[in-house]
Amino acid sequence: MNIIPIVFCFDDRLILPAGVCITSLLEHARPDTFYDIFILHASSCSYPSTGYLEMLHERYVNFKINYRNVGTVFSGAFEIRNITVAAYYRLMIPDVISEYDKVMYHDVDVIFREDLSELFNSTDMSNYYVGGVSFTGGLQKQERAYLSKLQLNWQEYILSGNLILNLSLLRKDNIVMQFKKEVERSKYRYQDMDIINIVCKGKIKRLPPVFCGTIEIFELASKQQRQSLYSPAELAAVLQIGIVHYNGPKPWNTYCPNMDLWWEYYRNSLYYDPQFYFEFFYLKLDEYDRLPLLKRVKILARYFLKGRLK
Template sequence: MNIVPIVFAFDSNLLYPAHICISSLLMSAKSDTFYDIYILYSTKSGLTDNSLCKILNYYSNCRIQYRLVDNSFDSSFEIRGITTPAYYRLLIPELIPEYDKIIYSDVDVIFRSDLFEIYDSIDLENYYLAGVNSLSHLIPENVKYYEKIGLDAHNIIYSGYLIFNSKKLREEDIVKKFKAMSKNKYKFQDMDIVNIVCKDKIKYISPVFCLTTYISEWNVYNKDVLFEFWDELTISKALSEGIIHYNGQKPWKGLCVNFDIWWEYYRKSPFFDEKFYFDFFYHKLNELDGLSLLKRIKILVRYFVFGRRK
């Protein structure tokens, strides 16, 4: 059996998408992969230790454990509606000492392939962690921001999907540094902290492991910029089977890039609710009926040209 440890951190506001995220992880697993799943939560999160018990009734290729987070981040900086559970990933090396290497993922994600190969093959001996380049240098305001805090925008990784070298992070007491920085008013919160503290000890991995809306957009409108980092085969693989990260608009709230993929996994999950499904699309149809013809055409063009790309 191939064991893959993976961690999620969220509160009750994201419980529903967490159900679908973790269901997609298990649906996409190979027959010999077993996921050792950890949920980080606090007493204020509104979660209980049976919040995901229904998953265990449907899937036998996993174990779910909960780890309680203390008040370390209760006064941490919040912005753009992103709350303190975003910081919980910074505690993983201490909270889960059972593993020397472990995956973290946000829950606004859909998994479309098995994770054992990347987990098993990645060598982090000289690195604190691994992540996917965020292409922050393509946004002028981000370039200025990262210059201000002493980072090169070309080297910034997303924090929504990370592989931690927990052993090295523990040995060098890096979690202490993470905690110390959590009260600073960084624009991108935990993402900035990870990039600052782990600077020069980050391993860059394929966008297969964090296909964001932003990467998808550049693939459509200016693909050449992606070739600075990845070859065409890598990009194609990311689009066809990559982990989709809905880091902008959320598909369970409205229309967005790849929203149809999220709903496809929702329909196949043990949490499918016909009424919720019907109400969502009926409501969206009513919204479309209220739009002008030109706006409807624009939405259809964007969906079929952009949203359907995989």
């Protein structure tokens, strides 16, 4: 039996996406894969006592859910772009989960399309604190300048939404304490992601982009754009089997790339609500007509200018 420990951190707002995310995880589990799932949450969260995620036992058997209450840690920490304090909880994983020396972490705005045991077991994390996928922002001059100010190499900077953590080494070097100091010290643009890259600098392992298919990575793959971060073969794998990470617009809120995949898993999940499904798409039929006049003018102007620039 392949036991794969996986950690999620989220608040009550994301309980539905979490249910769909874990559904996709279990749908692709091999017969010999068992997911030991840990969920870090604040004291104020209600979902651990509702049995919402435990509904999945009606359909799947190869998993277990463990809740870990982190109390009010990081209360009042810097928030930006609607990313809440729960994003910082991943920094506590080495101290909160003592059962394992190596775990995966994933955001819940994610759809899995493959069993994760092969990648997890084949990734040697010796002498590395954390493994992740290179940040596409480094391909842009403005983002390179920002990372340079943080004294970070843009080619080594990784995304924090999907990680493999060497808990043994993180504990040995008391890295959680350094994480906490950085949270208190500054208002970083990318919050936990900046902090992980700053503190773990020099001990970060690059993982293939199939492990974290953001919207930007899917764009590179679909357009076959030349760049220096990922190989053509790696990008081809993203299109076929890559983890889909909705790091921008969320498919349960609005239209976005790969939204069809999320809705496919939602429709086939135990959480499917026909009314929610119907109303989401029905309301989109006249969405632009219901926008304020100024907003519509801005949209028209943007597309007019875009056409002129081509």
